[in-house]
Amino acid sequence: MDITDLHEHGLPDASKPAVFAFGDPDDAYRICGALASIARQNTDNAAAIATCHSRNSSWKQRIEAVEEMLDEGALEGVLFIDPDALFPGIVDDASRWSDASMRIERDALFTVLVRGGKRHRWKFIRTLPDNDITALEPVPGDRPEPSPELRPAARWLRERGILRSRSWGDFTQEDIDHVVLAGLADSLDTALETTAMRLALVRPVETINGAVGPYPTSGVSRIVCREHLEDLAARGIVSVRENRFRMPRRFRRHFLALATAMRSFVAAQEHEWLAVRPGTSVPERHFHAIRSGDVLLAIGTSHWYSNDLRLMTFALTAEKRFKEASDIYDFIRISDEKDAYAHEYFGWSLWKHQMWQNDDMEREKILDAYTKAHQLDPGNPLYHGRLLRFRIECGENVLREFVQHVRKMTQESRSESAIKWFTHPVVRIFKSRSKTEDLKSLEDTFGKTLVRSWLSRPFGKSDVEF
Amino acid sequence: MLSFDGIPRPVPGTLTAYFLGPGFGESIVVVFPDERCMVVDACYQDNENATLALLDKVIRSRSIDLLVLTHPDRDHLRGAADLLPTTTRLWSWPHHGSVRRLASIASANAKGKIYHDLYLLLEQLNQKIRNGLRTGGGGVGMPQWPEDPGATYHVVSMGPSSYDENSAGVELDRLVEDRLKTGWPSTQALLDGILTSGQAGDRPNRLSKAVVIEWGVHRLLLAGDVENRGNPKSGWGGIIAELLPEGNEPDRQHLLQNLTLVKVAHHGSAGAFSQEAWNLHCSAGKVHCGVLAPFNLGTNPPPDQATLAQLRGHINTLTITSASGKAGAAAIAAGWTSVHCSRATGSASVAALTLNADGTWTWCLSGQALLYR
Numbered sequence: 039m040d041i042t043d044l045h046e047h048g049l050p051d052a053s054k055p056a057v058f059a060f061g062d063p064d065d066a067y068r069i070c071g072a073l074a075s076i077a078r079q080n081t082d083n084a085a086a087i088a089t090c091h092s093r094n095s096s097w098k099q100r101i102e103a104v105e106e107m108l109d110e111g112a113l114e115g116v117l118f119i120d121p122d123a124l125f126p127g128i129v130d131d132a133s134r135w136s137d138a139s140m141r142i143e144r145d146a147l148f149t150v151l152v153r154g155g156k157r158h159r160w161k162f163i164r165t166l167p168d169n170d171i172t173a174l175e176p177v178p179g180d181r182p183e184p185s186p187e188l189r190p191a192a193r194w195l196r197e198r199g200i201l202r203s204r205s206w207g208d209f210t211q212e213d214i215d216h217v218v219l220a221g222l223a224d225s226l227d228t229a230l231e232t233t234a235m236r237l238a239l240v241r242p243v244e245t246i247n248g249a250v251g252p253y254p255t256s257g258v259s260r261i262v263c264r265e266h267l268e269d270l271a272a273r274g275i276v277s278v279r280e281n282r283f284r285m286p287r288r289f290r291r292h293f294l295a296l297a298t299a300m301r302s303f304v305a306a307q308e309h310e311w312l313a314v315r316p317g318t319s320v321p322e323r324h325f326h327a328i329r330s331g332d333v334l335l336a337i338g339t340s341h342w343y344s345n346d347l348r349l350m351t352f353a354l355t356a357e358k359r360f361k362e363a364s365d366i367y368d369f370i371r372i373s374d375e376k377d378a379y380a381h382e383y384f385g386w387s388l389w390k391h392q393m394w395q396n397d398d399m400e401r402e403k404i405l406d407a408y409t410k411a412h413q414l415d416p417g418n419p420l421y422h423g424r425l426l427r428f429r430i431e432c433g434e435n436v437l438r439e440f441v442q443h444v445r446k447m448t449q450e451s452r453s454e455s456a457i458k459w460f461t462h463p464v465v466r467i468f469k470s471r472s473k474t475e476d477l478k479s480l481e482d483t484f485g486k487t488l489v490r491s492w493l494s495r496p497f498g499k500s501d502v503e504f
Numbered sequence: 505m506l507s508f509d510g511i512p513r514p515v516p517g518t519l520t521a522y523f524l525g526p527g528f529g530e531s532i533v534v535v536f537p538d539e540r541c542m543v544v545d546a547c548y549q550d551n552e553n554a555t556l557a558l559l560d561k562v563i564r565s566r567s568i569d570l571l572v573l574t575h576p577d578r579d580h581l582r583g584a585a586d587l588l589p590t591t592t593r594l595w596s597w598p599h600h601g602s603v604r605r606l607a608s609i610a611s612a613n614a615k616g617k618i619y620h621d622l623y624l625l626l627e628q629l630n631q632k633i634r635n636g637l638r639t640g641g642g643g644v645g646m647p648q649w650p651e652d653p654g655a656t657y658h659v660v661s662m663g664p665s666s667y668d669e670n671s672a673g674v675e676l677d678r679l680v681e682d683r684l685k686t687g688w689p690s691t692q693a694l695l696d697g698i699l700t701s702g703q704a705g706d707r708p709n710r711l712s713k714a715v716v717i718e719w720g721v722h723r724l725l726l727a728g729d730v731e732n733r734g735n736p737k738s739g740w741g742g743i744i745a746e747l748l749p750e751g752n753e754p755d756r757q758h759l760l761q762n763l764t765l766v767k768v769a770h771h772g773s774a775g776a777f778s779q780e781a782w783n784l785h786c787s788a789g790k791v792h793c794g795v796l797a798p799f800n801l802g803t804n805p806p807p808d809q810a811t812l813a814q815l816r817g818h819i820n821t822l823t824i825t826s827a828s829g830k831a832g833a834a835a836i837a838a839g840w841t842s843v844h845c846s847r848a849t850g851s852a853s854v855a856a857l858t859l860n861a862d863g864t865w866t867w868c869l870s871g872q873a874l875l876y877r
Binding site: 199200202203204205206208209213214216217219220221222223224225226227228229291292295296299 | 598599600601602604605609627630631633634640642643665666667669670671672673674676677678680681737746750
């Protein structure tokens with residue numbers, strides 16, 4: 039496979055259609071759609087292309103279609119994909135299902151792309167040619183250096199005596215990157231830092247990337263003054279050449295994190311503006327709508343991006359905006375009727391909303407959603423447990439069914455954690471509704487200690503991993 | 505209102521150091537023989553900025569030629585913002601930018617309101633740097649201030665070690681970036697991480713600076729809250745290791761030897777006592793003077809009796825800036841005896857040390873400060 043240093047050789051032909059990975063959650067979906075847009079259509083791959091374009095296609099259908107499409111014929115346009123950007127460094131965090139899911143998607147896409155690359159002799163362009171493919175491997179050697187993207191900044195800091203490299207041998211390359219970024223923080227005042235955060239939010243789809251840029255400085259004149267851009271360039275945070283600038287991915291990730299953590303209102307305002315900016319493509323409007331929290335616009339512009347929408351529901355749930363979260367899950371489940379997770383969390387969000395608002399329950403809708411989720415994923419203990427809990431709330435007596443299922447799970451040697459995911463919601467509702475007889479009956483059957491242990495929150499594997 | 509009646513004014517040709525430490529917070533004001541002024545940290549006493557009051561009433565000038573902010577704990581920073589407008593040179597702990605970010609995040613949370621002052625200070629600091637305030641002071645054994653070759657004295661930066669500085673940088677930056685990865689880093693994580701809640705204990709103060717002053721035969725170590733972390737690359741171990749030569753560098757361990765005075769690190773906590781460091785300090789005999797600013801809040805604040813007993817083997821006299829609390833009783837229990845010295849009538853807890861060029865010195869104490877032998 040031919041791996042080219044992008045910095046050294048530049049782009050092969052920027053006039054042709056192009057798409058890029060940014061390291062954002064929607065990349066895998068977006069690249070599938072982009073591949074379909076530039077595939078040479080023929081009778082054999084028409085169905086595969088249609089699958090990639092359809093908003094109703096599941097990820098599995100989509101990735102199979104991409105593989106088929108690449109088998110059947112070459113691409114008409116140029117596809118710029120930065121493999122490093124597919125692994126933006128969040129893959130080690132498997133604690134949330136979304137990340138695990140994104141990792142699986144990226145792995146699958148990467149495998150397909152590499153296979154297609156070998157078959158069609160593609161040229162692979164890397165923005166970080168020194169690194170191994172995941173960009174997470176430590177650099178061999180006793181004394182690591184910062185990542186190539188951070189080296190200009192490290193040089194700037196060293197010249198000012200801010201970086202002390204005496205102990206670098208005790209750290210990994212990733213650590214050293216953090217040291218450089220922490221060192222830079224001392225040199226940025228609030229105004230400069232805010233400018234960097236704003237630049238990190240911009241994501242013009244038409245530009246070459248690992249992250250942001252290069253793109254015309256005039257395109258961000260509303261949010262950036264020339265002096266700040268020069269100050270950031272002096273520190274190696276952006277590179278400016280002929281009225282175009284680029285912010286390396288590592289900096290983008292850093293300042294995106296800052297924007298999220300420190301200046302969320304600034305971030306929301308910028309995304310709001312970027313979402314409605316004239317001439318912005320639909321995928322970009324969608325991206326910014328997600329980040330500005332505009333649910334209606336996010337749904338209206340959604341095409342391939344269920345990951346992003348799901349991430350939005352996490353944020354909405356954290357803010358107790360359950361109704362809006364349920365609207366999104368409703369949209370996803372209508373788009374993909376086989377999405378058990380969307381059914382489950384549509385029901386759950388609606389249930390939370392109505393509890394929160396002290397509103398009348400839309401019982402049938404919630405029960406229907408929980409039931410569908412359980413039917414689609416019968417082995418998921420949480421989905422089953424929540425269904426039983428809701429049926430108890432509706433006045434049903436499910437004690438016998440509950441006991442039988444616990445016994446079944448035990449016979450099937452399901453893990454303690456899985457059993458707890460099932461039992462926790464049910465036992466909790468018995469407790470909160472003071473159903474002491476039911477609790478007593480359970481304690482007589484399974485023992486007091488075990489039943490009481492079901493009252494505490496489950497831990498270990500997350501529900502979707504079952 | 506704090507009074508400093510009877511506290512001696514600095515006399516040109518001598519070096520005078522004023523140790524403030526009312527029981528929560530500590531600050532040191534040093535006036536050099538050429539009347540230049542250095543301030544290390546800032547503190548309040550009786551709801552008044554004690555450092556500023558001392559500058560106004562004793563030094564009679566707010567002009568600060570060098571301000572040293574040792575580390576981002578509230579007991580060393582309260583009132584520092586008031587000093588910035590008249591400061592011309594700043595040595596700060598490393599990574600104040602990352603700490604500012606974290607303080608900003610933490611102070612937005614109900615549990616983190618106590619960080620609002622820290623955030624405001626760091627914002628002001630940030631603006632002052634932007635407007636040209638000269639900064640520096642990183643590293644161990646260097647750099648030196650003042651830079652003019654004719655100066656008869658100099659101040660040397662002493663810590664944190666490169667290992668501590670870099671490992672703290674990793675941790676601080678990760679705390680910010682983890683927000684994107686896993687959601688809000690809990691306020692508790694911030695409290696347990698680099699910033700501390702202001703409750704002194706034996707929590708490692710990884711970022712803390714110390715400074716050494718050299719003037720004629722006198723050498724003073726103002727040890728900040730540098731701790732002994734048991735890791736040879738960290739805390740006192742790291743500082744001592746970095747004073748050893750690397751490449752063509754000279755050996756600088758003499759900076760921690762033959763000391764006239766040690767301002768005892770971290771309120772005399774057990775976690776800050778480093779046998780290795782004290783062995784170095786006492787390689788040519790006991791240190792003449794020790795100063796300890798106790799922490800009089802909480803259930804078991806430093807200094808502890810065992811550490812005070814250990815210090816007896818290394819220091820001839822010990823001044824405790826606020827001996828009215830547990831610290832005074834612990835000192836007596838550890839075998840120290842209160843001795844008479846010149847006293848001023850002011851209400852502020854201050855220990856003033858005047859060093860003369862001939863190698864002699866005199867103490868004058870006020871408020872709750874006491875001298876022990």
